[in-house]
Amino acid sequence: MIKTFSAYCEKLKAEGKIADYVVDSCGTEAEAQINQVRNFISKGYDAIVINTNSSTALVDVCEEAMERGIPVCGFDNEVASENVYNVNISQVEFGELQMKYVCEGIGGKGNIIIVRGTAGTPVDNGRWEGYQNILAQYPDVNVVTTVTGDWDDATTQTELTNAFNAFKGTEINGIVGCTGGAGAIEAIKNAGLNPQDFYLAGDMGNLLAQLIVEEGLHAIGTNSPPYGACAATDICLAALNGENPPMYTTIPCTYFTSENAADYYVEGAGDSFFCGWTDENNTWGLKVEDVIPDK
Numbered sequence: 001m002i003k004t005f006s007a008y009c010e011k012l013k014a015e016g017k018i019a020d021y022v023v024d025s026c027g028t029e030a031e032a033q034i035n036q037v038r039n040f041i042s043k044g045y046d047a048i049v050i051n052t053n054s055s056t057a058l059v060d061v062c063e064e065a066m067e068r069g070i071p072v073c074g075f076d077n078e079v080a081s082e083n084v085y086n087v088n089i090s091q092v093e094f095g096e097l098q099m100k101y102v103c104e105g106i107g108g109k110g111n112i113i114i115v116r117g118t119a120g121t122p123v124d125n126g127r128w129e130g131y132q133n134i135l136a137q138y139p140d141v142n143v144v145t146t147v148t149g150d151w152d153d154a155t156t157q158t159e160l161t162n163a164f165n166a167f168k169g170t171e172i173n174g175i176v177g178c179t180g181g182a183g184a185i186e187a188i189k190n191a192g193l194n195p196q197d198f199y200l201a202g203d204m205g206n207l208l209a210q211l212i213v214e215e216g217l218h219a220i221g222t223n224s225p226p227y228g229a230c231a232a233t234d235i236c237l238a239a240l241n242g243e244n245p246p247m248y249t250t251i252p253c254t255y256f257t258s259e260n261a262a263d264y265y266v267e268g269a270g271d272s273f274f275c276g277w278t279d280e281n282n283t284w285g286l287k288v289e290d291v292i293p294d295k
Helices: 002-014 031-043 059-065 090-105 122-135 153-167 182-188 207-217 228-240
Strands: 048-050 072-075 087-088 109-115 141-148 174-176 200-201 218-223 249-252 254-257
Touching: 002 228, 031 048, 048 059, 048 087, 048 207, 048 228, 048 254, 072 228, 072 249, 087 228, 090 122, 090 200, 090 218, 109 122, 122 207, 141 153, 141 207, 207 218
Parallel strands: 048 072, 072 087, 087 249, 109 141, 109 174, 174 200, 200 218
Antiparallel strands: 218 254
C-alpha cells in the first residue's frame, strides 16, 4: 500500500500536480496516530490520507483538519464521520464473496472454521457482517469454531493448529479468512490432512495466488486493495481544486479464484505483494516496476 501510494505520488510530482509527499507510520495505537495527524496539521500539510487505527478515535482530529481547510480522506479502515472524506470497498461485500465461495464449494453442507482479523477494527466488523449474511442462507453449514488470526499467517497457523487439535475427529471442509494462505496450509498439513480437500478464502495476495497454482488449491482471494490510498489521494486533490467530491466513494472489491489466480501471480514480487495493486483499467497509470522497483 505504501509503495503503491508512493509510486503514484512520484507520478503526480512528475506531472506537476503535487509538490511533495510524506509517508509516516506509527504502529497500531490510536493515540499515536492522533498525534501524527496533529503534527501534520501544525506543519501545514495541504491534505492527509489515512488508514485509521480506530474509526472513532480519529474523528475529532480529522474533523479539526477538515475545518482548517485540510482535506482528509480515510481508506481501508475509514474515519467514522460524515464530515471527513472516505474511500473504501464494501467490507461487507468482501466477507460475502469469501463465505459464498466456500459455502458453494462444499455443496452448501459441512463444517467450516472462520479466522477473524484484528478484533474491533471496522474492516473485521464489516467482513464478519458479510459472513453472517451468507451463512444465514446456508443452514447446513456449521461453523465449528472462530479464531482470531490478526491477518498474520504465523498467528493464523497457530490458531488453526489449536483448532484442529481441539476438534480432532471432526471433518473440516472449509476455512474462511485464512489471510495469505501459508499458515492455513501448514496447519492443515500438520494435522495430517490434504489442503486440496478444503475450500479456502483468503487475501488476494501474491502468496495465495502462488499457493493456488503450486498446491492445486480450491480458494478465493479477495482484496481490500492497496490502490485505496491512490483513490484517497485523488479525492483530496479534487477537494483542493474546488471540485466538491463526494464524502464517500466506493471502489470495487477485486478478487481471484482458483480458475484465474495464475493470471494474477507476479513471479519474483514476493509473498507480501498484493496483486490487486491497481484496478483492471490501471486507473492510476502505474506499472509493477513502479510499485516494486527492486523486483
